[in-house]
Amino acid sequence: MTDTDELAAWIRLMDTDGVGPQTARELLGRFGLPSEIFGAGFSALQKCVPEKIAYALCAPVSEELQARIDSTLTWAAQPGNRVVTLADHDYPKSLLTIADPPPVLYAKGNISLLTRQAIAIVGSRNATKQGLENAERFAQALSTAGLTVISGMALGIDASAHQGALLHVTSARDNGSTVAVTGTGLDLVYPARHRDLAHKIAAAGCLLSEYPLGTPAIASNFPRRNRIISGLSLGVLVVEAAAQSGSLITARSALEQGREVFAIPGSIHSPLSKGCHLLIRQGAKLVESAQDILEELRWHSDSSPVKTTAPAAQGDPLCDALLAAAGYDPVSVDQLAERSHLSAAEVQAGLLTLELDGKIELLPGGQYRRLGKI
């Protein structure tokens, strides 16, 4: 039996009706490799799995399934693509420690990243600009320090984390780069607007999925995918999350897997800090900088030290007065006018300048918030 035949058997196994990761692992534990499962015969299989699944495993390969197998093998033969199985030396060791490791992983890009020390960065799809910037800065600093940044390629925080990790990835070989664990087959990009990002990650990092090629975006696959994000990581950083957010599932999954959970605090008036505050109250580590995470992980890198200090805002007295009056919490134009003793028109003019300079952001609901630099 060739490697290709064995790979075909893995794909066939995971494609069999009723066989999920758990059943697959039970069968593999009993019979060895997939080819041996398919050669075992009905009566032997029936002792291990329900009759219905035993029948399905003994059924001849349909034309449709054969087509799926063939197209997957063709995909896997292309440069940069890999199908990594539990039997593979390249299978990430970190996933072997979780309760439900996926038997098969589809990878596109630099597969060696899967065996490097990593940190997950996740958060809201509807993040604030400050949240997006925090995600990017933390990811950049952690990647520069040599950690691989894992995320889910979702809109918002996820995308910023990937982008931040990629910022300097070409300039130094020690950088950690980034891995996107997707909830669809790797031949699809979800969300579609992340096509460019997916190409960048495939080129300089790695795309990863447990779902067969062609698997569309199915809502229930995304929470399950989160166990891989946390499983690949030493810890999970939640940047911004509402009180009921999928990021909290990733955090809980991290706890179950014995991983660290880090959360960035924020204003008590910001709905997108509620989830982070909940996590901190439940024991997550409050972090203010990438350095906090590196220290908590006792991580030492030879590369450039992480800068955590903010450059001082400079210039225009009107803008300076507004920034001072704004603080770092959400604030209305009226509050700003009252605090700064400026006219509403002056406040509006100053806010426009500050927004264009990326020093303040307009929040949903018309309030403004000052943006800090890490």
Next chain:
Amino acid sequence: MTDTDELAAWIRLMDTDGVGPQTARELLGRFGLPSEIFGAGFSALQKCVPEKIAYALCAPVSEELQARIDSTLTWAAQPGNRVVTLADHDYPKSLLTIADPPPVLYAKGNISLLTRQAIAIVGSRNATKQGLENAERFAQALSTAGLTVISGMALGIDASAHQGALLHVTSARDNGSTVAVTGTGLDLVYPARHRDLAHKIAAAGCLLSEYPLGTPAIASNFPRRNRIISGLSLGVLVVEAAAQSGSLITARSALEQGREVFAIPGSIHSPLSKGCHLLIRQGAKLVESAQDILEELRWHSDSSPVKTTAPAAQGDPLCDALLAAAGYDPVSVDQLAERSHLSAAEVQAGLLTLELDGKIELLPGGQYRRLGKI
């Protein structure tokens, strides 16, 4: 010996060179009341305290000291003023549990507040506007719930806490009002610009100091004063504090006294949140609302009962329908959709809520199971 004579002996004792709170408590423990200390004689005193202090205790009362005693007795005879000693029934019980209770307290205002359940609210003198507003809002809510708000009458957070606690103090008798523990004699107001505030507190709350009348603002007295602020309280809330802030001394003092410490988080880019974040990392409770504090203290007031149930979990028809459809056996998303006649998206949304509420769990293999309550 009249009460006035005894009070004069207390004042004389605390005015004696070399006698601080600790020596005073040792002498009181050995001889009883101050009049008995002064009647004990040099050789008896010498067995208890250093010779120099024994001499000082036996020295005749100087004219200057007599003038101070007389003016203090005059002050204490004015309406609203009290000198409360360790021998007094009105001495706050909470201070008897701290390591270094002041033997004499000077009070101006409603002394009954000193024996009520209290919360301290402290923070930076250079607070942000948002911080000041938070202090006022928390103080108002906690005072309305019946807790007395203790603070130090400093600029910034302290002043806002007192003001917030006083906002509704005249409208309901159950309100907690406020106590200002000052670092000077009560015949002085420090800082001077808080003259109006001091008058308001004396009228509707209470001013308190361990320092004799006439004691000016001496820097070293303020950190010592903090042990009384925390000592009078069930817990200390730090609203805003820089990384090196006197508020952290109050928080440490609270921990040493077995009091709770609460801190309000903020932007990681705000220098005035650094102290709060430090406290949270060291174990202080992160709080987003006054309600969080009341729940942590298991505080129930007749005016506003503490709600402890999560509002999200109740009454949501979607979640109720899903729970009913789920039963207590593992069930797939498809089955749930079929049983509940909801769309897959609705099922997913509901499952996320239910999972976060701890009402349903995600099983390995992607099925869900309803969790029962014991």
